Amino acid sequence: MTIKVLAIDDSRTIRSLVQKVMGDAGFDCALADDGVQGVARFHEDPPDVVITDINMPNMDGYGVIAAIRGGAIHRNVPILVLTTESAPHLKAKAREAGATGWIVKPFDDAAIVSVVRRVTGARA
Template sequence: MKTKVLAIDDSRTIRNLLAACLEEAGFEYHSAVDGREGVDIYPDIAPDVVITDINMPNLDGFGVIEELRGEDINSKVPILVLTTESSADLKARARSAGATGWITKPFDDDSLIFALKRVTGAVA
């Protein structure tokens, strides 16, 4: 069974890059165009890991993390932040909200796959 990834990012380019990288590596890829859509489709997808941007319309990445962590069923699913932001304050805020890790854009395919495998224990 493939590891399911839900990527939430308002950039079509980033979603396309993630799709190419993750599908090539054997992951089952799903995406949402903003935080609200990501939280709304989360129960139907039941992902093994979530990747979220921070700066998005409708619901930002911090809101995504807080909403997903607000439900007991979601407390164990790893959430990786993938963003251009890199300030220590934002990283600390994401960690305190419940993020598992932080990856800065532009991402390296191999590093992203390694991080996903590490947080999910998956082979893909």
């Protein structure tokens, strides 16, 4: 079964990159421009994994995690946070917020695919 990815990022560039990389890896990738749209899409068509940016208008990445983890369904879907920071305290913060893992931007194509496989159990 094809893995469904939902990528949430306010940057068109990053969204497109994620979509391309996911597509190349054979995953389906839905996109959302901000946290609110992301949560809405999440409920419309629950994905197997969420990749979300942190700094976004309307609702930030922590808000997305809270909304998903606090939701009635699919609350344990893996959520990967895209961050430009590799600082340990930010990783800890993401983890505390309920993120499954993180991907440090700029990401390496293979790395992001590998992390997605790792948290979804999809095998190459």
